[in-house]
Each structure stands twice: as C-alpha cells, then as structure tokens.
Amino acid sequence: MRPGGFRLGLAIAATHLASRRRQTVMSLLGVMLGVAFFLAVSALMRGSERDFIERLINSQPHVMVSDEFRLPPLQPARQLHPRAAVALSNVKPSSEVRGIRGYKQKMELIAAMPGVRVAPVLSGQVILTFAGKDHGVLMNGVVPKLMSGVSDIEDKIVAGSLEALDANPNGIIIGEALIGKLGVKMGGNVTISSPGGQIRTMKIVGLFSTGATAIDEGQAYVLLKRAQAILNRPDRANRLIMQLDDPYRAREIAAEIEQRIAYRTQSWQETSENITAVLVIRNIIMYSVVSAILVVASFGIYNVISTVVMEKRRDIAILKAIGFHTDDVRRIFLFEGMAIGAMGSVVGVGFGLVLMLILGRVEITLPGTTTLVNLPLYWGFDQMVLAAAFAILSAAGAAYFPARRAAMLQPVDILRGQT
C-alpha cells in the first residue's frame, strides 16, 4: 500500500465500524468477555498451580543426594577391559556399610556452591515402644544447626525445639499425633529398637505437627550421631538434602552434583515429575476451554465483517474501480476485525483485572482445616499479553475470510448489476 493507503484503509475500516455501532459493540462485548474470562480463569489456574508447586517445593528438599547410583558401578574386570567380552560368575557382593561414603567431604563440596545449603540425614526404620505399645517410625538422624537451613521442620515444632537434640543426645522429637497413639507425654521416655538389634531409651524433647498424618505418625528426629549408633552405620549419612536460593535451578544443580560425586542426585522436579505432568495436562485443558470462549466471540466478528462486506459491495466495487488493489480491500476488512479484537482486548483486560480483584477477595476454608485462605491468583503480565494476542489473532482469523471475499469481488460484476 502507498504511504497514504495504510491510513486510508484504517479510516475506511473505522467508518464501517462506526456506521454499524450496535453490531460493533456486541462484537466488542463478545471479545471483552472472552478476554476477561480467559484472564480470570488463567489467573486462578496458574495461581493455584504456583501455590501447589510452592507447597511441593517447601515440603521436600530442592535437591537430594541418596546413597545409590543411577547405574550400578562397573566390576573392576569390566573397567579394565571396556571393549572386551567379560563374563563374571559367583560374584560376592561387598558387605560395606550402606550410606554415602565420605559424606562430610561431599557436603563441603556442595556447600561451596553458591546459593546452596546442605544438611546430612541418616534415615532408617525403627520401632518405638512405650508401655507395651509398639509403633514403627522412620527415624531421621539430623544435625539441628544444618537442618534448620534446609527444612521447615523447625516451623512445625509445637513443643520443645530442634536445638534440644544438641542439649540432650538421647533426645527424640516425634509427631504430636504419635503422643496419643503411644499414650506418652512430652518429656517422657520411649524405647527405640533398630532392625540390627540396637535398643536405646530416648527422651521426648519436642513435638511437631505438619498436618499430614503419615508424617506426624510415621517420622521422628534424633541427633545424626545417635542415629548412626542405633542403625550401626558409623560415619554415614544416607541422604544429603539441599535447599536452594532459587528452587527452579534444582535440575541443573542436581545434574552438576551428580556429575561430581556420582551418587544419585534428584531435583524436586524429578521426584515430582508425575505431578508436574498432571499440571501440564490441566493447563492444556484450561487453555482449551478458555480459548473456546474467544473462538465463539470470533464468530461474532465474522458475522459483523461478513455483513459489512455484503452491505458495502458497491463501495468495494468503486474502490477497486478507482484503483484500490486487492490487498488494499482485504486490509480494510482485516483492520476491522483486528480493531474489534484490539479494542475488545483492552477493555477485556480491564474487566478481567476487576474480576481478578473480586476473586482475590474470596476467602475459603480448606477441607480439614479451620484457616481461612484467599483464592491463589497469578497476576503476571504475560497472561494478559497472551489473552490479548489470542483475541486479536482470533479476530483477524475471523475477519480474514470475509476480507478475502471482499478482495475477490470484481467491480464489473457489481457495476453490471447496478447500471
């Protein structure tokens, strides 16, 4: 189009829309509602997704090194002859104490990485006994000072403290729910029996409550050194758990650590892969549904532009007769569709923000709790751009077909009918 042609096309498009004010406003409303609902639903879904991921991240280590290998270590004979056909039989497994060998050195290596906090844990199943009642729990041997940097367990303690383990090496922290089950009280003694036959009497120096029954009834915390003694694994930890300043770097940090220390190192993304896959599917469904609203709105635009093309056949004929190109005519009607899309998007984003403000004030009580919480909302600018871009593209798509029809009109066919 020539320099004046672009503005001219816009001017003609604007005049067409202004001349069919009611239909234009109805189409605008369609796009506006589509964009607003797109935005509100997207904000809710992404807000809940973020909230869920945040809870997921906070409820587990960002990165965890375990005492196993992704691939079993090669036998020395295979290492010596990597290209040869080696057959081994009657191999006797070594009876080495299980756990991460040299975990302190490995911890130092990890702690030197920027933005990474690390703590060792030695976990193992034990049986707690009190007054003839037995209960199996996962005993976690921890270093209280380091543990507070990598876990929120300290926030879950409702009686006593994590540091109490330092003051009392025979201390144990158990879940509040277990108190009722065993009939023991804070400060009372319980007996621990390990699978290896070690038996110790431990004093309850703290109680925690996470709200998750499996954890509250099934886990306990003791000093790492005490756990090593009870499980008979001196100088071993079977997990190194890490908290990162940026949890979303967990995957790359895990890969780097695994490359350096060889033990299997998993990021939270890897351990929660199934859950995050479900979130992706949920997002696809959500965007399909809200996009459908905009697709329906674009039918309104198609209708308006088609009607304008029908009504303006004579105008199209004269424009083409005086020298407008096919593209010029097509552009006029595309402008009309895109103008409805753009204006509907702007108003729709505004209305969507109002909807989000209203939704943000809604308070709900989650099942099993008494706490009131607000609906989690995502306020990111990107979803507004996405909603507007989708609306404008749908509008342009809806306008394209009538615009093409208009551009293909032959002026002489219309002139013959008129004169």
Place this chain on the structure above:
Amino acid sequence: MSEVLRAEGLTRILPGAVPVTLVRDISLSIDHGEFVMIMGPSGSGKSSLLYLLGLLDAPTAGKVWLDGRDTSAFGEDELAELRLASLGFVFQFHFLLAEFSVLDNVLLPMHRLGSLPEEGRHARARQLLADLGLADQIHRRPDQLSGGQRQRVAIARAMANDPLVIMADEPTGNLDTASSRNVRDILSDFARNRGKTVLAVTHDPDFAQAGDRLIRLVDGRIASDGDTGTPDAAGMQLPTPPP
C-alpha cells in the same frame, strides 16, 4: 492529435450454459481531448465496451492500449494502478461512500495515489468542488445532497488524480433535465477547455449532441462511428425498436 486509447478486436463473451456475447470484434482509436459519445439500444454492449476500455473488465479476445501501453499482459494490481493514475469514472449511480463527507470522497483517489502532499490534495479537492459549484457542500454527507450535486461530486472524484480519460457510464441517467444539462456542460468543459478525453455512454440524444464524436453500437458491434453532427452518427438510420 495523438492517440490516448486504442482497442483492437475487442470481444467479450460471458461464459455460462448459454454464453452471451456482450461486445464483438470492436476496434477503435480515441485521441487526446476527444469527447466521444457511445450510444445504442439497451443490451447493445455500450457499458460493456466502456468497462473494457476502462480496464475494469478483461476482454475474451482483443487488446486495449492506454496512452501507448499494451494492457493485455497487465495483472490485476497493475491495471488498478493504471486506472488510479490515468482514468476517472462516473457512473449512473454516484457510488459515493455514504459515511464520508463530500471532501473526503474526492480525496479518496488522491490519498490512494499519494502523488501530492497532504495540503496539495486538500487544495486540489476544494478547487475541483468549487469549480463544480459545491464549495459550500464539502463537509456534507452524500445523503444530504441532491442527485445532481452527488453526480457532480462523483465527477470531482473522477477528476481528482487529473486523469487522461474520463469514462462516464450514463452519467445523466438518474438526473432531472436541469441537472443533466449541468453535468453535460461540466464534461463538455473538461473536454473542450481542459484538454481531457471524455468517453461517455448515454441514452440521451441531447447529451449525445455535446460530444465531438458518436459511436453507435448494435448487438455488440460498432454500427457507426463519426461526428455527432452527421445524420448517420446521430442515429437517424438506426433500426427503430419494435412497438
């Protein structure tokens, strides 16, 4: 005078179950500054010939030269560009854009061509409208004008890009006698005093008398071609329509 428009062997057949021949093997030449009238009974192919010469329709056979350029190989956009710069159209129905003012309707082809600066376009449009007696109507909409005024706006729009040829298809067909005379005088003035070539299709013998040359069509063929003053050209020997 030099030739501005030439046609050779122009034939236009509308395809269909029963093909209709609109124009059959027409050859003619029109010079710069000529005021040519095309007359003939209904269905004789007058408008079809005008559309072919005006590059609005493509001939089934034959060629059109405009200002020495063979247009037969031109694409749709090239033809549009040629119409924009070299031809001006006036139709029986004014075809003004209803939502645009009189001034904007005249500015439309100038904006599209873009050969003049913005101020120049406005000055030219105002001048054209003033010349046609519409100086005080420029901000009105077409529906606020009389039929004659609308047709004058359409003429101003046809003149906007200073075309080589003005093509008018029954420009007085919808007008009363006074307005018809007015339009006739304007077109005559363009041809005689401004050196424009005017090619007009008409049914009106009075209007036809304003031209220098009259081409009569019968059944899609040229029945006569001569000065408007000659009896043959004036149509005296044409077959009379059945009662």
